[in-house]
Amino acid sequence: MSHQEKQIIPFSVVTTLVITGLLAIVQQQILFNRPPKLREIGIQQIRSGTVALDVRFSRSMRVSSIREHSRIYPKLQHQWLGMGRHVRLLINSDHSIRQPLRLEIGGLDNRGLKLESNRWWWDPRPYLLAVVLVPGGEQLQMRLFDGSWVPLSPTWPKISQLEPLGNGRGVAFVSIDKEWRHQVWVRSLTQNAIRANRTQLKSPFLGPLNLLTSDPKVFALLSSNQHGELLVQVGGEDPGSDQIWVQNEKGNKRTLDLNATGQIRLIPDGSGLVMPSFNGIELVPLSQDGKPTSHQVLPGDRNLKAFCSGSGRAVVTNVLPDYRESVELLIPGVAPKQLWISDKGIVMAAGCDNRGQRILVVVRKYTSRLIDEALLLDSDGKILKRRILTPLSLLHGSILDYDPVGDQFLLVLLIESSNFLRPALIQASDLSIKTFDKKIKATRWLHAGATVKAP
Template identity: 40%
Template sequence: MNARLPFALALSAGLVLIQQQILLRQPPRLAALSQQPIHSGSAALDLRFSRPMDHTSVSTDSRVVPALSHRWLGTNNPLRLVMDPGEAITEPVQLELAGEDLRQKRMVTQTWWWEPRPWLVVTRQVEGGEQLQLLDHDGHWRPLSPVWKQITKLTPIGNGRGVAMVSSDGEAREKIWLRHLKRQSLAQQRQLLQPPQPEQLELLAEKEVLFGHLSSNLNGDLLLQTGGFFPGSERLELIKANGQRQSLNQVSSGPMELIPSGGGLVVPLYDSLSLRPLVDNGRPAQALPGNRELGAFCAASGRAVLIRHWPDYRRSIELVIPGLAPRQLWVGEQAVLGVACDGNGERIWAVLGQWSGDRGIHSILLLNGEGTPLKQQPLAPWSMKGGTPVQFDPVSRQLLMTVIQPNKRDSHPALMDAQSLEWRRILAVDVGESQWLSP
């Protein structure tokens, strides 16, 4: 037995060496392809290979169809493909991936199809109440929920894997739901690209609540802020992307928001706005004094846009850059109904409102990161529905709003060109709210 042991060990080592040589002689291959939510461009993919690749070879030999401006980032493995901002993507992108590894062995060319455009989700008015629906890129509406009396909140999950919502029975009793979705935005054949497919409908809060506020980050975490029918029944819970739940102990004066990159949340207080970590790290919280509210995150840069309310009833729009004092971009007596920004915080859109007689007049203002007005356009004959957001999509270069007309009850999803501020399309469906869902 002892005489055979050295022979067995030598044989095993030889087999491992032979296997290594066989693997080294094989061409490199693409091991993983995934969409990257935080990036400096309009859309991005992360590519991981079986072996370190030559960056220049991959960049030169791979093709993007249509020929959109793009960049390859990274040293050798993994690499990131970033679509440059400024050019709208109006159709699925075809990728022909090729190149050599560091040993100059060529990868077999692979063809992939990628759908980087977001999906439009709405709470649509239907017979019997409201229903969550998704509009696919062929113009078809797809139901994602049962019909409830009312849907009071709509929050797409940041990684595109679901939509959270709050349903109401019309008598101040609410339930919180999560519709899980299966993403199919990457495929090796174009016909296999499909809109998100509905999966499990999960009830997130077992008991009915008096109110529910939801927030999500790009990691796919979901924050539940709820209040019951009795004093002291308020709850704050974090549901992580993997399904784990964590109770949080945090007091606020209003709705809290998760920061896009994860790890923290924005907490409104009566005299300030505070940025706090989800896990106590022993450091003092960062706070901005004054009556401020969060307007929008500029996810790629860590910047944010705030709306400040002054004692003399003026409002101002501020850009917050990490490590610097807030930069005031605009101040005036008009109401700031909603704001949006691009990923770098270099373009900021604000919907402003003022009253003329018995009706509100709304306009949209485009500013740069220094506060210089670039363009302003009236929304007439439309106005933005109160309590709904304005959102920017860097892929299609569009703004999304929910709009209404004076003396009419119907409200509609509306798409606007982010540069010219001209309407592209106003959909002829009656909705409560409309938002983007990441692919």
């Protein structure tokens, strides 16, 4: 190799490196000067307000500019919270939301560049699920916004429990055959609650129906949290065959080593679970690996009635030494707060709103006839409103399932004149009642749940 060739080779290498470096700098400058983009938008289930959305951007944004340049139609009281690339839209509406919302999201990034135009349609309304009486047995169905009903399961002799997944992406239930054998199923659902065009806001798409129990069981109990995790308690005929596990949205299971005397309930935010014991109610935190840690015991003859999902609060009933029944509000870090005592009658059901500021209690009194009365309490126990339900009566063990979007409680009522159970709504603001002409056994809300990645 000549001396001239030895000089050319290093020169060509240096030239290539310089050109590559310049191209990288130019590309970096082009990307640096591009406007920010919205990358992902999704419904957040864990909130204290009416509804919430989590929004992720391509780069850090000025939250103050998002507040200034974003709009919601129809106009609702709301807040933009957070910092950097992750921002939350929290709506606190004093009025029921009865239609889809139109969002215009704008703002500036930290360099002052304007966000590309973003318009979205969002339908936060939940779907009504019910175990419906049909020829040949019972069937799980979903009521659409147009009033029609869609089957979600085959027909079985009985369906004993209905548990919507807290993230809105499915529903679990327990079927019972003629030999009284229990099986646990999950129907996956894909919701279309957030879309760029209103015409794309369609009813949920039905996914597969999956069997979770490999062999029939003697009993099965279910609970879900707002992350979409599902806790399953099952037991077979053989001693020691009881099993408790939690599975996530992907179907990954983790077994829990617990000795429960009744149904276990997952805490909505995913931090732990609540289970009954001989000493009272036990709060069991779950570590990051999903294993139970130290137990906290709330002594007494207490029964968990409802979680106030966005506040960390819960409502329980407590049987006092004189056998009267009280309703209590559990607030983190505070002793149980007694709200109301039943002098005559029993507490049939209790529920609360997301903040734990309004508590609905249904009491049954025994006179010349059975009388059910609904009481709306505030968090200090003051009676805000009351209403006699008779000739309607509440199914014993019914869940008062709260919908923050419509500010209403879903429950099961018996109508004396017809002698069958119907789904019903009690409006929290005035305790007005609406019933549906459908023969059912149980009903729950399937809350809206969706996450969309922007193009």
